[in-house]
Amino acid sequence: MQIQDLPYSDPGVPDARSGPRLLWWLWRNQAGGQxxxxxxxxxxxxxxxxxxxxxxxxxxxxVDRSGTRLALTGGLMLLCGTGVAVGDTFLHRSAVTNWITAAARVQQLLARKAVHLGSALTRRVAAGEVVAVSTGDVEKIGWFVEALSRFGAAALTAVAVCAGLVVYQPALGVLVAVGLPVVALAALPLLPRATRRADVQREKAGRATELASDTVAGLRVLRGIGGEELFLDRYRRASQEVRHAAVRSARMWSLIAVLQVLLPGLLLITVVWHGIGLARQGRITVGELVTVYSAVMILHYPLQHFQEIAMAYSFSRPSAKRAARVLSLERPTATGGSRPAEAPGGDLYDPGTGLLAPAGLLTAVVCGDPDAAGRLAERLGGHPAEPGGSVLLGGVPLDELPLDSARTAVLVQDKDPVLLSGTLRELLDVPASGAVRPADALAAAQCQHVLDALVQGSVDAADPMDARVTERGRSLSGGQRQRLALARSLIADPEVLVLDEPASAVDSHTETRIADGLRRLRSGRTTVVFTSSPLLLDRADRVALVHEGEVLATGVHRELLACEPRYRAVVTREPEETEAAGADVGLPGQDALVGASTEPREIEESA
Structure with a gap:
């Protein structure tokens, strides 16, 4: 595998049982490059x-005044110099290739796992941890995988030099062969403590980064309540903890580095002192002494790779452990599906709650518990079967379809949709049927004011489609983010579109126009909207009331408002007892309730 061949057509199935097993698996899958x-x-x-x-x-x-041997030695030195240059050049090339390809393989595996798990990933692993693994940790993993081959070459060379010295000059060669393993392994007892300190440093650095991200994200709120200094002090303390941990970790690694310099120096002094004594006794020649001395000095170079592999493993082991943890996550059911890949159509039915969304109609779902509504919305688009049984689309269980087919058929827009950074054109460039134009989707989602705001906030973008959307749409208001996310979902034009509170952050007039645009653009397509807004409910073809995990009533908005107290309590936000008392004393009837139900929302948004 070469860098220009990335990404992998198939990164493989990793051995994610533990961090060391993942590292070994990566090394085996790059055997050629290694x-x-x-x-x-x-x-x-x-x-x-x-x-x-x-x-x-x-x-x-x-010394022997032999010109012939001197000339041959010069030629041999030229050959060795050429070997040093060529070997170093292609070693560096191969090492960098191994590093980048190993890191890229892990990144592909993580991306595939994220797509595989979907929204279940962030419920089981913190999003920050996934980001940390896919950025900083993959580099450390690639470093260790790459360093193994260089360490192997250095170790074999050290063994060969020791063997050569023993054969060339046994009196000094044995001393080098005995002392070299002591020098190479002397730092091993210090590695566990150095690793623990490095882990503490990374943990504290992660906490400080998380605190900084939270502070930046909530800066507007912090200024509103005067909490800037409080969070600044917290970050200062966290930063100081990182500094102290870094100093403690650096002390251990500096001690290891000192040993890697001191011990070879002591070995060199010992060899020279003993060699001078042998030379005085006439047991070795001057050339042999110079050879052994130079060999011991040169051995310091491959010995550096012993320290590097120790550091690489110490840093990559926790990184590989985190990566293995993410890669070992599995969905509750298989994603291959037992049916062929197809695009099913028809009614959407949830046997767990009894919710039915007829094909081609706009169905509104009223649920008093927002969290329960979010779970039900996710269930309608979820692939894995749950205790209540899999959701059926046209009589076909979604968990029997391949994951890609199920996700193509049903699209769920969360209550808090995420906008990816980039231009608006890139944001709206999603897999789609092609039946809905971006301009029509933006108009239906009432995005004209959003487009104007993007152009005004852009430095050089005259076309709104070229204006940049910042990370997670932080520069936009909640209502602007909702409208852009709705436009993106409308462009995708799935067979079934599930929307969880798609207009909760906009004013009532905009919500009315969004409801009309949604009904017009999704005509003939199955749409499910989770909402308690009368403006949306009044435009739905069918309304279902879900209470405590089951459908209690179905019908149209005005009928349910008149006949179902629990529905009326959720929509008008009034207790059931008040509704019942109002009916006894002759409070205004159905039409007044329809109008009154919208009033609190308008007052709240205008405030």
Missing amino acids: LKALVWGLLHFVSVAALPFCVGLAVQAV
């Missing part, structure tokens, strides 16, 4: 390690 890096690493490290032997041979040739 082998290339290992080969180029061996060429580079062996060429570097061979230079001391060349230097020793050259020194001995000068």
Whole structure:
């Protein structure tokens, strides 16, 4: 796999049972790239390690006054230099490729898992954790996967140098072969403590980042209540905790780095001291002493990779653990479906509540509990079966359809829809049937004032479609976000559109026009609207009252308002006892209730 070939056509099925298993799985799936890096690493490290032997041979040739051996040694040094340059160049190329492709594979797996789980993901894992895994953690995972091959090349080179020294000069080679493992493994007892401190630092940094994000997102509210200084103090304290944790972590890693410099230096001093004694006794030549000395100095280079692999594993292990946690999440049921991929049509029926949305009609659902309404709306578009049984579309259970087919057939717009950052044209560029033009959808959702606001707030966009929408639409009001989200849903033109309070943040006049536009644009298509607004209810073909998980009454708005006290209590926001008392004393009848039910909403919005 090369970088230009990304993304993967199929990133594979990861082993997400644990962090180390995920790392091993990633390494195995890049065996070809790892082998290339290992080969180029061996060429580079062996060429570097061979230079001391060349230097020793050259020194001995000068001592012996042998021009021929000096010339051969010069040629050998040129060959080693070429090997160092070529090996280093292609090792770096292979290492970067392995790093980026490993990170990209994890990102693809996370994206596929997010699509697979849908809204269930954020209920089981914090959204911030998913973002952290898909950004910072994937880089640490890629670093460790890439560093393994370089560490392997460095370790094999160190073993080869020790073996060569033992054969070349046993008296000094044995000393190096015994001391080198001690130098390489001396830092291992410190790694657990360094890892724990690094984990604490990352945890505190994550909390500080979360606090900063919350503060920025709620800055308008904080200014309104005078809470800026309070949250600023909290962030200062969190920032100081991060600093202290970073200093404690840096102390451990600096101690490990000191050992990686001090111990090889002590080994070098020991070898030189012992070698000088052997040279005085005539047991070794000057060239052999220079060779062993240079080899020990060169070994410091591959030994650095022992420290790097330790750091890479320490940082990537918690990252891989978090990634494995997300990748191990599963939906309650399989997503392959037992039926062929098709686009079913017909009535939408929920056996759990008894809710029926006839095909081609606008059905309004009134539910006194907003949370219950949100759960029911999600259930109507959800793929997995629940205790009440799967939702049926045209008699076909949604959980028997492939996930893509089920989501294409039923689209659910949440109460708090998310707008992705980018231009308005990109926001509205969604998979659609092509039957609804963006201009018609924007007009039906009453977005003209939103378009004007986007143009006025833009620096260089004369066309509203080129105006940028900020992250999550934070620069827009709640009503503007709702209208843009509704336009996006109308453009998609699904077989069944489920809307949860699509106009709760707009004024009554705008809501009336949205209701008319929705009815006109969705004519002949199945639409379910969860609302308690009389303006929307009065324009629905059918209204269902859901109470405590079951449908209690169905009909049209005015009939239910006159005949069903519980419906009247939800719509008019008055207690049932008050309604009953009003009926006994002859309070205004049905038509007055219809008009009166809209009055509190207008007063609230005008305020």
